[in-house]
Amino acid sequence: MFRTKWFFPALVLAGGALRALVPASAQSPAPSGSKPAPPGKRIAIRAGHLIDGKSDRVLDNVLLLIDGDSIVSVTPGGSPPPGVEAIDLSRSTVLPGFIDLHTHVLLNGDITPADYDQQLLKESIPYRAILAARNARIALDHGFTTLRDLETEGAMYADVDVKQAIANGEVPGPRMQVATRAMTPTGMYPLLGYSWELTVPTGVQYVDGADGARKAVREQVMHGADWIKYYSDRRYRFEPDGVLHSMVNFTDEEAKAIVDEAHRLGKKVAAHAIGSDGIAAALRAGVDTIEHGDGLTESLMDEMARKGTVWVPTVMVGAYVAPGRGGNWPKMVETEKIAFEKALKRKVKIAFGTDVGGSDWRDLGQAREFQYYVDYGMPPMEAIQTATSRAAEVLGWSDKLGTIEPGKWADIVAVSGDPLKDISELGRVTFVMKSGVVYKDKTTAR
Numbered sequence: 001m002f003r004t005k006w007f008f009p010a011l012v013l014a015g016g017a018l019r020a021l022v023p024a025s026a027q028s029p030a031p032s033g034s035k036p037a038p039p040g041k042r043i044a045i046r047a048g049h050l051i052d053g054k055s056d057r058v059l060d061n062v063l064l065l066i067d068g069d070s071i072v073s074v075t076p077g078g079s080p081p082p083g084v085e086a087i088d089l090s091r092s093t094v095l096p097g098f099i100d101l102h103t104h105v106l107l108n109g110d111i112t113p114a115d116y117d118q119q120l121l122k123e124s125i126p127y128r129a130i131l132a133a134r135n136a137r138i139a140l141d142h143g144f145t146t147l148r149d150l151e152t153e154g155a156m157y158a159d160v161d162v163k164q165a166i167a168n169g170e171v172p173g174p175r176m177q178v179a180t181r182a183m184t185p186t187g188m189y190p191l192l193g194y195s196w197e198l199t200v201p202t203g204v205q206y207v208d209g210a211d212g213a214r215k216a217v218r219e220q221v222m223h224g225a226d227w228i229k230y231y232s233d234r235r236y237r238f239e240p241d242g243v244l245h246s247m248v249n250f251t252d253e254e255a256k257a258i259v260d261e262a263h264r265l266g267k268k269v270a271a272h273a274i275g276s277d278g279i280a281a282a283l284r285a286g287v288d289t290i291e292h293g294d295g296l297t298e299s300l301m302d303e304m305a306r307k308g309t310v311w312v313p314t315v316m317v318g319a320y321v322a323p324g325r326g327g328n329w330p331k332m333v334e335t336e337k338i339a340f341e342k343a344l345k346r347k348v349k350i351a352f353g354t355d356v357g358g359s360d361w362r363d364l365g366q367a368r369e370f371q372y373y374v375d376y377g378m379p380p381m382e383a384i385q386t387a388t389s390r391a392a393e394v395l396g397w398s399d400k401l402g403t404i405e406p407g408k409w410a411d412i413v414a415v416s417g418d419p420l421k422d423i424s425e426l427g428r429v430t431f432v433m434k435s436g437v438v439y440k441d442k443t444t445a446r
Contacts, residue, residue, distance in 0.1 A: 042067050043436065044080035045087045045412065047094035051419070053388035053403035056381050058420070061090070066410045069435035073406055089414045089431060092443055095384065096404050097145030097174075097411030097434060098426075099391035100366055101312050102270075102291055104357025105132040105139075105162060107153040111324035113193075120154040120203060129158045135361040136166060136173030140439055142365055143413035143429035146401060147174045148394075150229050150270055150291065151182040153357070154203035160224035172439060177226035177395055179270065181205040183216055183258065184231045188249050204231065210257035213250075217261040228262040229291075230255070232271045233278020236295070236328055244295030244328075244335050246275020255285035268396070270312075274332070276300060283309060289394060291353070292318065294336040301339075301346045310394050312353035313340060315372040320359045340376040350378070351394050352387035367427035374423045381420060410436040414443060 045064040052059070052074070063078030064071060080086050106128050109115050119128065132155075139147060152159045159178040166173040186206040194200050207216045207230075217228055232255070233246035250258070262269045268289070271282035276295040283290075283303055289310045290296075296304075296311070304311060315336060322329035343350060350373075354366045373383040392402025401409045414431035432440040 040068060041436065042081070042084045043087060043410075044084045045094070046080075046090045047092070047414075048090040049093040049418070050074075050404065051093060051095045051381070051384060052405060053096040053385060054405075058093075062094075064094070064404065064412070066433075066436050069410055069437075071404060071406055071408050071410050074404060087431075087438070087441075089443060092414040092416055092430065093418055093425070094404070094412060094414045094431075095143075095419075096388045096402055096408075097413055097432070098143045098366075098387045099146040099148075099352065099395070099402065100139065100144050100354050100356070100387070101148045101289070101351050101391050101394055102314050102353030102355045103139070103147045103149050103366075104151060104153055104355070105135045105147070105149050106155040106158060107357035108135070109360040109363070110358045111321045116153075120201065125155045125158055128155050129162060132158065132162045133165065133171045133173065135357070136162060136171070136176075138361050139356075139366065140172060140174050140432060140434065141429075142367065143426070143432055144366055145174050145411040145413070145432070145434040146176070146391075146395070146397075148177045148179070148227065148270075148353070150179045150227065151204075152180060154201060156181065157223045163224075174434070178224065179227040179229040180220045180223060180225040182229045182231055182272070183207040183213070184249050185254070188231065188234060207250075207254070207258070210253050213254050213257035214261040217258060217265065217267075221262075221265050221267060226267065227270055228258060228267055229270045229272065230258055232273040232282040232285075232287075233275050236275045236332060238328060238331065243297060244275050244332060246273075246278040246295065248277050248281045250281070250285075252281065252284055255281060259285045259287055268394075283307065289351070292336075292355075294318065294332045294339065296336075296339040296343060296348075298342060298346065301343050301348050304349075305347050308349065310349045310351050311343060312351050312394075314353050314355035314358075314369075315340070315376070316364060316366075316369040317355035317358035319372070320364060337376055340373075340378075344377055349390065350386055351390045352383075365427045367424070367429075370419075370423050370426050380423050383423060384419065384426070410434075416444070 043066040047062045050059040050062040063075045065073040149159050163176040165171050182204045184204045235247040259269045269287045270289045271287040272291050273279040273282045274292045274294050319333050322333050354369045370383050389402040392398045412433040415425045417425040419425040430442045
C-alpha cells in the first residue's frame with residue numbers, strides 16, 4: 001500500500017494447499033475450472049448491448065462466437081451456427097473482462113501499523129498465499145479477469161506462485177502480471193518501534209547504489225517478476241505553496257539504474273510516487289507508470305502527457321484509509337480529486353488501479369474505483385476503457401485482451417443494467433467468462 005513494508009524468508013507455495021480452498025464443484029473438469037476452454041469448443045453469446053472496450057458506441061443485439069479461448073467473430077444480429085452451445089445475455093450489457101493495474105493479493109487491509117504488523121509478523125507466507133488465492137477468486141467473481149499485482153508485502157516471491165497456480169488451472173483466478181518485491185534504499189521503510197537488539201523483517205527489498213539497483217532488478221526478473229516497482233518517496237507534507245511535497249528515497253543515479261536495467265531486460269517500471277517531489281524524481285528516471293500521484297502539479301501533468309507516462313490513481317483505497325490514518329491523508333484525498341480533474345483536461349493517460357489489499361478484499365468491491373472516476377468528471381465510457389483497452393496497453397497485451405473483437409481472448413463480463421447511465425452497475429457483475437470458460441452466471445435470461 002502506501003507506507004512501511006516488511007518481509008519474511010521465502011517459502012514454497014503449496015499448490016495442494018491452494019487447491020483445498022476451492023470447492024469440488026469449482027475444480028476441473030467442472031465449467032468453473034481455471035484452465036482455458038478446450039480447443040474446438042464453440043460457444044455463441046447473444047449480447048443485448050455490447051460495450052467493446054474501444055468504441056464510444058454501444059452496439060445492440062450482437063452475436064459473439066467463441067472458439068476455445070478466443071473470440072472468432074462479433075456480428076450485429078447474426079445467428080448461432082448449428083450445434084453450438086448458446087448463452088443468452090440478451091437482457092444484459094456485455095463488456096470485456098476488467099483489468100486492475102494495482103493490487104496486492106497477499107495483503108488484507110493496511111489502515112494502521114497494527115493491521116500490517118498482524119499480517120507480516122503473525123501469518124506465515126503459505127497461509128497468506130492461501131488467502132491470496134481466495135482474493136484472486138474474489139476479483140474474478142467481480143469481473144476482473146486480469147490483475148497487475150504490485151508487491152508481495154513481505155511474502156517474497158509468493159505472487160509468482162499464485163500466478164503460476166492460476167495459469168496451471170490449480171485454482172480459479174485472473175491471469176496476472178506480478179512485481180514481486182518493491183525496492184527502497186536501506187532503512188527507508190523499517191518496522192518501527194522495536195528494540196535495536198532485534199533484527200526485524202522488512203517487506204521491501206533494500207537496494208543501495210546504482211550497481212545494487214541493477215543487481216536487484218536482475219534478481220527479481222530471475223525469480224519471475226513481470227514488472228519492477230520501487231518507492232520513489234515517503235513523508236508527505238503540504239508546504240506554504242499549497243503543493244503536496246515528499247521526501248525522495250533514491251538518488252537520481254539509483255532510480256535511473258533501476259529503470260534502465262528493467263527496460264534493458266524488457267520489463268516496465270511502476271513507481272510509488274505520492275508527493276510532487278517523488279513524482280518529479282520518478283519522471284526523471286523514466287518510469288512507465290506513476291502509482292497514486294496525489295501531488296501531481298500542472299507542470300508534472302504536462303510532462304506526463306508529453307512522455308506518455310501513465311497515471312494509475314488508486315483513488316479508492318486512498319479514500320478508504322484516510323479517516324483511520326488522519327494527519328495529511330484526508331487532505332491528500334481532496335488534493336488528488338483536484339489533480340484528477342486537471343489531468344483529464346491536460347490529456348494525461350489515466351489507467352485503472354485500485355490498490356485493493358490496502359483495503360480488505362472483502363470490504364470494498366474493486367468497481368468502486370469506477371465510481372470515483374465518474375464522480376471526478378470522467379465520462380462513463382472512458383472510465384470503462386481505463387480498465388479495458390487502456391489497461392491492456394499498459395500491460396503490453398493489447399493484442400490479447402482489453403476489447404471484444406476477433407482474435408482476442410474470450411474474457412467477457414455482463415451486467416444487468418446500463419453502466420453508462422449508472423456506473424455502479426459495474427459493481428453488480430452477473431456473468432464472468434475468462435479464456436472461454438464460464439466462472440459465474442447469475443443472469444436471469446435463460
